[in-house]
Amino acid sequence: MAAQTDKYSILLPTYNERKNLPIITYLIAKTFDQQKLNWEIVIVDDASPDGTQDVARELQKIYGEDHILLKPRTGKLGLGTAYVHGLKFCTGNFVVIMDADFSHHPKYLPEFIKLQREQNLDIVLGTRYAKNGGVYGWDLKRKFISRGANLFAKVVLAPGVSDVTGSFRLYKKEVIDTLMSEVKSKGYQFQMEIMVRARAHGYKIGEVPIAFVDRLYGESKLGMDDILGYVKGVLSLLFI
Ligand SMILES: Nc1nc2c(ncn2[C@@H]2O[C@H](COP(=O)(O)OP(=O)(O)O[C@H]3O[C@H](CO)[C@@H](O)[C@H](O)[C@@H]3O)[C@@H](O)[C@H]2O)c(=O)[nH]1
Numbered sequence: 526m527a528a529q530t531d532k533y534s535i536l537l538p539t540y541n542e543r544k545n546l547p548i549i550t551y552l553i554a555k556t557f558d559q560q561k562l563n564w565e566i567v568i569v570d571d572a573s574p575d576g577t578q579d580v581a582r583e584l585q586k587i588y589g590e591d592h593i594l595l596k597p598r599t600g601k602l603g604l605g606t607a608y609v610h611g612l613k614f615c616t617g618n619f620v621v622i623m624d625a626d627f628s629h630h631p632k633y634l635p636e637f638i639k640l641q642r643e644q645n646l647d648i649v650l651g652t653r654y655a656k657n658g659g660v661y662g663w664d665l666k667r668k669f670i671s672r673g674a675n676l677f678a679k680v681v682l683a684p685g686v687s688d689v690t691g692s693f694r695l696y697k698k699e700v701i702d703t704l705m706s707e708v709k710s711k712g713y714q715f716q717m718e719i720m721v722r723a724r725a726h727g728y729k730i731g732e733v734p735i736a737f738v739d740r741l742y743g744e745s746k747l748g749m750d751d752i753l754g755y756v757k758g759v760l761s762l763l764f765i
């Protein structure tokens with residue numbers, strides 16, 4: 526049931542997203558305003574040298590400090606802890622986690638919300654690996670690693686979802702609070718661990734196919750250590 530008091534907190538971790546932040550904010554604001562839904566964006570910026578925080582402060586003037594919350598940290602402390610930090614400031618009863626670089630396009634948000642409401646889901650995840658989903662802009666190596674990571678987790682842990690490493694997700698607030706308090710990993714296996722724990726809780730999960738488009742500039746820092754960390758992470762979850 527859709528409640529008048531529903532509020533959506535969009536948790537946006539940023540590192541050098543000065544160019545992307547204004548447009549992504551505009552599209553998120555437009556989406557929620559059109560649907561007459563309460564929203565806020567919680568920006569967790571890790572002292573980006575490109576001036577992302579100056580842009581965030583400008584956006585606060587335009588949209589209001591009740592809509593744009595800036596919760597910076599003093600250095601680049603990583604994505605996993607950025608979520609933990611940002612979550613403390615979310616006041617909505619739903620939390621959306623997404624990237625700020627347009628790999629996760631706001632155009633999918635209405636579908637996430639609709640599906641959640643229809644089935645009273647605990648989690649809705651964006652999947653690249655179901656019909657009508659996809660990945661664009663990655664080289665073969667990164668595609669292979671991502672597919673391999675998902676297949677490995679599927680075979681070993683049977684998480685029951687088609688994309689365990691993606692991070693475009695909508696959660697009920699109490700659900701993400703619970704999961705975050707349990708999750709141990711901080712690296713690339715973070716998203717996977719969340720889904721495995723969600724399954725262990727028996728949470729109701731739905732999927733929306735998304736096209737993941739890689740950012741135009743910069744490159745991923747994914748390396749051999751991350752891959753080994755991921756494999757260890759999957760195996761360590763065998764006995765939760
Ligand atoms: N605050 C903060 N934000 C960060 C940091 N590192 C990255 N970010 C922000 O987190 C988002 C994702 O970072 P990317 O560097 O663009 O990640 P990616 O390589 O495209 O990886 C994506 O796909 C993976 C799965 O295939 C996902 O696991 C990952 O979360 C992300 O969605 C962006 O909004 C970026 O600005 C950090 O240390 N601190």
Ligand SMILES: [Mg+2]
Pocket residue numbers: 624626628739740
């Ligand atoms: Mg990216």
